[in-house]
Amino acid sequence: MLFVCVHNAGRSQMAAAFLTHLTDGRVEVRSAGSAPADQVNPAVAAAMAEVGIDISAETPKVLTVEAVRASDVVITMGCGDTCPVFPGKTYLDWQLEDPAGQGVEAVRPIRDEIKKRIDGLIKEILPESP
Template identity: 65%
Template sequence: MSNPKPAVLFVCVHNAGRSQMAAGWLRHLAGDGVEVRSAGSAPAETVNPAAVEAMREVGIDITGQTPAKLTWDTARQSDVIVTMGCGDACPVFPGKRYEDWKLDDPAGMGVDAVRPIRDEIRARVEALLDDLAVGRR
């Protein structure tokens, strides 16, 4: 890792569902122990309301998050890049740790369908924290 505090970037197409939930979980579980970033290859205008509601149910507020465009600088400055269905739009930098999480896209789904995705993301974020040896709150 380039910093004592690892920087993790979550990337999906719209940066409105999966990557926002993952970033929310990482902020919640790691606190200040990790620098958290998220971006999309074709960002939406707003975060998916079903993702917002699913996260609110577990006490995590992602309403203040705004989908952001993936930039080369953001990726270059990250230690770990977690992709979630962005395909060839995700840049590849030598020396970075990459993970590709196969997750259903919550776009257009109701909150009942988003809950299992939210819970799978939590499990993956917990495993990532264990791998990074970052303590949890």
């Protein structure tokens, strides 16, 4: 599973962290950005820490063709048409507000919406999960 947003510093990092955490590593998870930032958004890291997930050591990564090829499912979050498309992959586009430049108060509802979507995704890909 590959999560893609522009800077790989907010939405895609939260989604990847939630999926990894909630599936205990049973799903291979990647995240990337079409124009990666230098670091994870500090407000995003703080919002995730509030729910017990530390992403402060994560580093934004550039979107590569190899990452897309290696993923069965690609979920984009506002990265436009920069994501390469390959036959046989599942592509989803999640419309989510960009947390860039916002404080923790504004990030919390974005975080909570991502968690809700990840919970639904887990039910689809791992139906035996609670």
